[in-house]
Amino acid sequence: MSDILKKILVTKVAEVVAAKTKTPLTEIMAAAKSTTPARNFFAAIQNKITAGQSAVIAEIKQASPSKGVLRGPESAHAPHLSFNPAEIATTYEKHGAACLSILTDRQYFMGDSEYLQQARAACQLPVLRKDFILEEYQIAEARAMGADCILLIVAAFTMDNDFGAEKLDNFDPNALEQMSKLEALAHELGMSILVEVHNAKELSLALQLKTPLVGINNRNLRTFETHLDTTLQLLEQIPNDRVIVTESGIHTPRDVALMRQHNVNAFLVGEAFMRADDPGVELARLFSSSN
Numbered sequence: 562m563s564d565i566l567k568k569i570l571v572t573k574v575a576e577v578v579a580a581k582t583k584t585p586l587t588e589i590m591a592a593a594k595s596t597t598p599a600r601n602f603f604a605a606i607q608n609k610i611t612a613g614q615s616a617v618i619a620e621i622k623q624a625s626p627s628k629g630v631l632r633g634p635e636s637a638h639a640p641h642l643s644f645n646p647a648e649i650a651t652t653y654e655k656h657g658a659a660c661l662s663i664l665t666d667r668q669y670f671m672g673d674s675e676y677l678q679q680a681r682a683a684c685q686l687p688v689l690r691k692d693f694i695l696e697e698y699q700i701a702e703a704r705a706m707g708a709d710c711i712l713l714i715v716a717a718f719t720m721d722n723d724f725g726a727e728k729l730d731n732f733d734p735n736a737l738e739q740m741s742k743l744e745a746l747a748h749e750l751g752m753s754i755l756v757e758v759h760n761a762k763e764l765s766l767a768l769q770l771k772t773p774l775v776g777i778n779n780r781n782l783r784t785f786e787t788h789l790d791t792t793l794q795l796l797e798q799i800p801n802d803r804v805i806v807t808e809s810g811i812h813t814p815r816d817v818a819l820m821r822q823h824n825v826n827a828f829l830v831g832e833a834f835m836r837a838d839d840p841g842v843e844l845a846r847l848f849s850s851s852n
């Protein structure tokens with residue numbers, strides 16, 4: 562596992578331990594079950610693809626470990642670009658996004674659960690809680706804050722169980738068993754699951770889950786470089802009944818065209834939109850020739 566992922570997961574473990582002392586699992590689960598019903602994330606992607614369009618999962622992230630602060634007052638390069646999740650969600654919806662992806666991790670991405678709530682309230686789009694999920698508590702938390710989809714990063718479950726911190730409740734060294742349990746809870750709460758892989762080994766585990774949404778992340782978490790070849794190389798190993806989402810490093814209409822030539826029709830895009838004056842206008846520009 563890459564050092565950055567390991568570092569993030571150590572932080573996550575501590576955060577979950579702290580969250581549980583504030584709000585016990587039974588309470589957060591009750592909130593998850595009584596909140597507004599989930600919007601259908603997977604169907605929103607399928608509908609775009611069936612209509613012959615690109616399905617864009619448009620990301621709202623203020624910062625990232627690889628690129629620093631992308632916009633807002635703390636950004637060195639773009640302090641003039643406001644970071645207003647509700648406004649960004651509105652322009653994404655207006656310009657044809659299928660869904661939103663919203664970073665809720667504070668420490669590494671300057672995210673917040675409130676950003677997810679503000680963005681979701683401002684539009685009708687289904688929302689992915691983009692965070693580093695390791696256990697059931699975080700899934701209940703995600704639904705309770707309004708999320709319609711969760712991310713399961715296979716690399717987070719195939720580590721050597723060396724958190725260097727308090728262990729998670731119910732941590733299971735068996736990655737597949739652990740992910741299946743989380744997937745079952747997310748489904749029970751009416752949510753979709755995006756399972757994310759970086760290589761063939763992770764893909765073989767992902768394909769044993771029920772979710773049809775398979776994300777291939779083009780970012781190498783050791784070097785932070787993005788290579789679209791990562792998606793192209795794994796494509797052939799993915800059966801037709803899965804929907805492939807290419808993630809990270811999509812910056813130009815040529816990148817989009819390359820993916821569509823290979824029948825990859827779903828995209829998760831963050832940085833390219835976040836650096837633009839109007840993220841929705843940039844979405845329309847990037848995807849106009851492919852829609």
Ligand SMILES: O=C(O)c1ccccc1NCC(=O)[C@H](O)[C@H](O)COP(=O)(O)O
Pocket residue numbers: 565566620622625626627628778780782785787808809810811829830831832833
């Ligand atoms: O973006 C990072 O630096 C990063 C570092 C460590 C773990 C995950 C990271 N990114 C999360 C993502 O997957 C991206 O935000 C998402 O795929 C969008 O990528 P991009 O369009 O390149 O911003």
